[in-house]
Amino acid sequence: MESNKERFKRTLLDLAKSDTLIPGIYNYCDRWCERCTMTQKCMTYLHEQEMMEVASAQTPDEENKNFWEQIRLTWEVTMELIEEDAERLGVDLDNIPEIELPEHIETPLEIKAKEYGTKMHRFLEENREFMAEKADQLVMIDDETSFIKYKDALEVIQWYCLFIGAKVHRAHLDLEERKNDPDDEYTIYADNLGSAKIAVIAIERSMDALSIFYADFKEKEDALLKFLVQLSSIKKQLLQTFPGVMEFKRPGFDN
Secondary structure, eight states, rough: OOOHHHHHHHHHHHHHTTTSOOOOTTTTTTTTGOOSOOGGOOHHHHHHHHHHTTTTTTHHEEEEEEEHHHHHHHHHHHHHHHHHHHHEEEEEGGGGOOOOOOOOOOHHHHHHHHHHHHHHHHHHHHHHHHHHHHHHHHHHOOOHHHHHHHHHHHHHHHHHTTTTHHHHHHHHHHHHHHOOOOOOOOOOOOOHHHHHHHHHHHHHHHHHHHHHHHOOOOOGGGHHHHHHHHHHHHHHHHHHSSSTTOOOOOTTTTT
């Protein structure tokens, strides 16, 4: 009988052989699979769905246990595949020289993006009751159009508020070294560009969503304006740090 680990590895390798998937499409997406139009081209999504079928109809405790089991399997299978590749290439993993990685010092832009996420998360928590009251009012007057509009905008703001800081941080990792590498044999700098681009996209979507509330919720106008200004500043600095970043082609999304 096939074990969980064997099933995990087999489904992953089977999907990797598929010619209908787009290689690397999952590298520079926003991980919002529920809103994505490219899930059937994504190996990460399809593999997760395949493994979720095993965990269907479970109790909450069983679901939590399965979550940690998936984390463990991901680690074990990844290490196993690395060992197999190393053996095929004649690399001795026990005798790899130590590499001293430079300490990453956060830039002011990274700090600003992280602060936006923290402040927005706090704002949403503090205004949870206010949002609920607005929703109740719309339900009472049967204004479904506005209810859906605000609900969607709120979901966008919530999804991206911490995501932006994470991607801005990733975009700055080893930035100068990668950008100035004349060879860049493995196009490592592409990771910085892809991360910066999805951060800009997330900022633009967040600003669109915030603008909906800013136009209609006069009680929160000052706070919302500050967030809009903050996001605008982060976007401007990103575009300055990564000239031409919006021309970067993310696999599947920008082809």
